[in-house]
Each structure stands twice: as structure tokens, then as C-alpha cells.
Amino acid sequence: MSSVSRGRGNRLAWALTGSGHFFTECLDFMRQLENFDLFVSRAAAEVIRMYKSRLPEGVQIYRDTTASAAPVGLLYEGIYHTLILAPATSNTVAKCVYGISDSLATNLFAQAGKCRIPVIVFACDTAPELETMAPGGMVKVWPRRIDLENVEKLRSFEQTRVVESMSELVAATRERLECLGAVSS
Ligand SMILES: Cc1cc2nc3c(=O)[nH]c(=O)nc-3n(C[C@H](O)[C@H](O)[C@H](O)COP(=O)(O)O)c2cc1C
Numbered sequence: 001m002s003s004v005s006r007g008r009g010n011r012l013a014w015a016l017t018g019s020g021h022f023f024t025e026c027l028d029f030m031r032q033l034e035n036f037d038l039f040v041s042r043a044a045a046e047v048i049r050m051y052k053s054r055l056p057e058g059v060q061i062y063r064d065t066t067a068s069a070a071p072v073g074l075l076y077e078g079i080y081h082t083l084i085l086a087p088a089t090s091n092t093v094a095k096c097v098y099g100i101s102d103s104l105a106t107n108l109f110a111q112a113g114k115c116r117i118p119v120i121v122f123a124c125d126t127a128p129e130l131e132t133m134a135p136g137g138m139v140k141v142w143p144r145r146i147d148l149e150n151v152e153k154l155r156s157f158e159q160t161r162v163v164e165s166m167s168e169l170v171a172a173t174r175e176r177l178e179c180l181g182a183v184s185s
Helices: 023-030 042-050 070-077 090-097 104-114 145-154 166-180
Strands: 011-016 036-040 061-063 080-088 119-123 130-134 137-141 160-163
Touching: 011 023, 011 104, 023 042, 023 080, 023 166, 036 042, 036 104, 070 080, 070 104, 080 090, 080 104, 080 166, 090 104, 090 119, 090 145, 104 119, 119 145, 119 166, 145 160, 160 166
Parallel strands: 011 036, 011 080, 036 061, 080 119, 119 160
Antiparallel strands: 130 137
């Protein structure tokens, strides 16, 4: 039996996880993009309220409400050219690295890999000491060795680009869209 070969789609899939680190900045950036669908982890749906932020309007939003992560079936339909996982919590990064797919975000990562869809991950825990925005203001955090090691391991994954800052995320996204001839303003 031969498999059906579908062409590369023209949409971006963006998975948002429950990381306060650059959460609102990621939302601001995605508002500049076109042709993307948003996948929201259960934690992200809570965190967005804590930061008194809002999801972009006029965008198809898929929430994490099913045990099977049903929306990942869209990846098999060949409609997405790229998955952006941003910001990515240490929880989601750890699961991705160890091949666990038990949430919408981790299932998207796993299935993107299996469908050979390139992934850009903006991992939160990229340095031993970070300033991050908590709902009450800036706080200092010290990611653990395991968090930093997991980010390093993620770099070795096929078709996976790990970025460490908003500027790198913007550049990697634009680069990808330009390479596909799909740049949006
Ligand atoms: C206000 C708030 C901010 C958070 N910020 C972070 C963060 O910057 N990085 C992180 O790894 N986890 C952060 N968390 C914890 C995650 O939301 C939590 O680990 C959650 O289980 C992650 O689920 P997910 O990876 O499926 O989105 C934060 C939680 C809250 C309530």
C-alpha cells in the first residue's frame, strides 16, 4: 500500500504553552503574521488570563480539550509548512526531548517530526540566570541544570531550530517564510 504524498501547505501552526517568559511578546509578534492557526495548551489558556492578555482575533484557535490531541490530525493533511512552539515551557521542552506526547503542544511537536514539518522552538530556559515577567512584574529565575540540558538536547532533533530570544524568533520565522516565498508584513 503506498502512502499519499501531499504537498507542503501554506499555513503556519503556532503552539503556545504556559510560559510567562515572553508570552505577551509572542502574542504581539503573531499579530503581525498571516496564515497561521493557533494551538493553545491548557496552561497557556490559564496564563493568558493571569497576564490580562488576549489571544489574537480572527485566527483559528485550537484548545487542548481532547485526550488524543485531536487537532494534530491537521498535520497529516499537509496544510502546515512549519510549526512554531513559542514560548515553550521547561515542561513541554522536557516532554518533547523524551518523546512524550500527552498534550496538544507535545503532540504537535511529535507529529510535526513524524510528518517532517520543520519546527522552530523558543525555549524559555536558555541561561542559568534570567529575568522574566511574572504577573506582578519582573522576577529573577535560575533555570536548573536539567532545564538547560533539555534545551541542548532539543537542538539535536531533526528539522528543529531552537531560538533563545524574541529577535531570534522573529528572524527565524521571517527566514522560514522568505524561503517559502510566504512573507507577511
Ligand atoms: C504566571 C505563570 C507563569 C509561568 N511561567 C513559566 C515560564 O516562564 N517557564 C516555564 O517553564 N513555566 C512557567 N509556568 C509554569 C507552566 O505554566 C507549567 O509548568 C505548566 O504545567 C506548563 O504546561 P504546558 O507546558 O503544557 O503549557 C508559569 C506558570 C504561571 C502560573
